[in-house]
Amino acid sequence: MNFSETVIAATSEVFETMIMMDITPGEAQEDAKTVWPRNVSGLMGLTGDFRGMLGIHCPANVALAITSALLGMDVEEIDEDVKDAIGEVTNMVSGGIKTLLAEEGTNLDVSIPTLISGESYKVNCLSDANRVIIPFETTSGMFWAEFKFTQNA
């Protein structure tokens, strides 16, 4: 199963129509050991025809920029508004993925968004799951969409 296209399509749609922010997808990476700077991560579980997890990972300044664009207000630090915003972005992208996959006959439910923030943390999954990571470029810097999945139901 190749999910890069689906993740790129769902993320691009959300940023174009709901956040009104220009983003450019980079090349999908599958290397499980990639580490990148992040200060705010939204996680969402997907379940149904397969088990998955979506992560939207942002360094601080990009999280602030996304929040400002989504909420139409300036934010200076990672506060509850920023966490709400990134949680909502994660929720919307997951919903987009669910819709696109349903059109192909794959049915999924989403769970609820979880928000991680901090100066120094890593997010990982079981070592036998598949993983695709897509970098997105914005005028404020990069963020990453990470999609993990396992074929076992």
Place this chain on the structure above:
Amino acid sequence: MNLADIIAESTKEIFSSMVMMEVTEGAPKANIVTRLTNSISGTVGLGGSYKGMIAIHIPEPVALAITTNFLGLEVESIDDDVQDAVGELANMLAGNVKAALSEGGSDIKLSLPSTVFGDEYTFQCMDDGDIVIMPFNCEQGEFLVDLRLRAEN
């Protein structure tokens, strides 16, 4: 359905049978933003007729002891084995909670487990359903089980 009882029974049962550790539950905590230092969190999403998330938050020394008992390996730091062990624990806990909730005929599915770990991070759920955050004591220290749930109409 008493979620606190389900959490207490599920956790004690898994720790007793799979990790060979006796654990005792404490009173549920009220704070919904969990601040963690030198810890690892395992999380699984729930979807279907209930939406939610279950997480287990474990300080590093306790996580190492749990991994040693669970996998029969000596571990010195949070490596792939510890991440797999914690992810699997979250998976088993979610399985028990799913079984308890499914007795009412509910159709609940689990997402892929993920782990988060680091020197310092916050973990919160962007949802307004039921919350149970229950501390547990074992010989090596304390850990938390965190369940967020709401019925999907």
